[in-house]
Amino acid sequence: MKSREQEYREIFMAEALEYYDAMSRHISELEKDPADEKALNELFRLMHNLKANARAMGHSDIGEVAHRMETIFGLIRSKERAFEGSLVPVLFTGVDTLGSMIRAVGEGEKTANADPLLANLERLVNGEEPVFEEDPDLASDEDATRKLELSDLVYIQIKKLDHLLNLVGELIIDRDRILTLSQEIGNPALQSTAAHLFRIADDLQYSVMDARLVNVGSLFNKFPRVVRDVATAEQKDVELAILGQDIQIDRNILQIITDALLHLVRNAIGHGLETPEVRVKAGKTAEGHLTLSAQTERDDVLIQVIDDGRGIDVESVRKKAVERGLTTAEAARNLDADAVRAFLFEPGFSMAKEVTDISGRGVGLDVVKLAIDSLGGQLRVDSVLGQGTTFSLVLPTSIAVKGALLFEIADRSYAIPLMHTDSVVSLWPDEMHVIGGVLLARVLHENIPVVNLHDLLNSSEDGVLPTANKGSLVGRQDIIIVNYNNRKLGLIVDRFLRQQDIVIKPMSKPLDMIDLFGGVTLLGSGQVCLVLDVPALTRLFLAKRP
């Protein structure tokens, strides 16, 4: 696999060469028709982009030439200079020089000295006449080495990549099937071919997934402007810090979280950060700090929106939750801070006292939650009153393949995405207790409600689950502990099977109306395996608990 560095260099090269081609084209157009404003604007823009890219990559000499050229095109645009006379050959030389410098970078050579050109550009800016050095060698050399080049970069519609990814998904399923069959048949030649197919398909899958990765920065870099606008509207001083722009993530995942992130950022500025006066009074800097950060966490990407504002008042959320009837006053008293903060993600739950343009319409965090759920990700909120709030989004790097835990109930295979599994335990019945009709297990100093998944899935439409009865449990119980929205739930299953990467196919119509299943996958045996949706399962348990 290529290093990140090298990949950037290739992208820079491809873009720079493309810019050069466009510059050559536009400057010729401008020569034919000096009044061609479109060509002029385009040249200005290309110079500007090239300057920025070259400087970011550390090619300051290219950046310098592009900068001076940009200045002159700027002057021409503002009608302070005209595209005529001795200015024309200097600019042509400038474009050619840029071209040869870019090529030199591409071949890993030192870029030629551009001082005479820079001096001439300087003179033009100052309104002096350029000085042409007679250098026939250089001129002929330039003509001789002029090559036609095609860009190394291909732009591709995301639709085509989606299609490719779907095909790879199908391929992986068939691959697993063939592998299973080859083991059953036991023919050595077939087995080695199947093993080879396995490796190739694996490589193919990762290559396709890799092709879909983009930098988180491509989204983050849109935020300075958003923050500025929102901060101005809310009359707050906000300093935005962006970290981890080069973390890579699937383009579609980034697309899906765009609105969620926008919402969190607006929220942080609208509700989280205080006005400068309040901040100073609280002993903070007048300027609020907002951080957007991305980092890899095992196979996932962790995106955080961190503010150092007033934090979330757990007690007022607790009160509000009771007012809204989400829980009883008594139950609310016993909930810990994490569980209380989870109410913020309930539909329509808003803590805003006044509705502003920016936030507080009661459509809010539940939308963020839904977007993250749809990706099979996790959303968490941590907050210290008076010190700030952190929203954490744990996202899969890629949509296609998810780690999952396979298990059996009533001789049928089911899968639960690893993203939502906390741990697996095997407990004897006497390690569990029935409290208030619900089975509770003590796992790692935590009391976790436990339910028999078979009973939960087959519970009748109306009514609740029967009260738990330890007598029905015989022998060790395999329990999967799932975690959703800070709520843990233990699921008793018949048997753990294994951990496996699966390709989840969306549920086909009309069965997609049942939200209990996030999709299906085909196992190597050809068997259809339902993938449970932990958020829906948790909701079902809350609705059905005795």
Added chain:
Amino acid sequence: MPESESTSEKKTVKQDKLIQLIVFRLGEEEYGIRIEQVKEVTVTPEVARMPKTPAFVKGIANLRGDIIAIIDLEERFKLRSASEPVTGVTYTLAVEAKDYTIGIVVREVPQPLSIPISIIEKAPEFIQDINIHDKYIEGIAKVDERIIIVLDMLKLLTPEEIMQLQPKSESSPAKPRT
């Protein structure tokens, strides 16, 4: 292939047009579906039961890589009580509904049959008595001594119809609507 206009009013206009039906047995009667609505007929693959679905939804199955829902219309139409399970080999008609494919389980091998469209007669009102709302029925065809009920799958198989969405209130969702 004849044009698949599915209104029975046209019977007087298009006298000689032949249509092809796939004919199968549900309960005691023979039913037909226009061949262009049938994607394929196959021995019923392994079906995975899906919790939280009405009893007549047998589950989902893998049909050449497509995961489709398999339903039992005999149960759906109450032509056989749910307590007598289907045994032995069954066949599945993969039917193209509006924007998805669904599998219908039948007990005998479905047969193709060509009939002139003119012999399809509009269904009489009493059909409602057997729990199939008459709008699903394109008409009734008499072929020799046989009577074939021609279904219009596009009208029958809206997702809501299939799932009989009656949220939470009903404990046995297979109950027909009244």
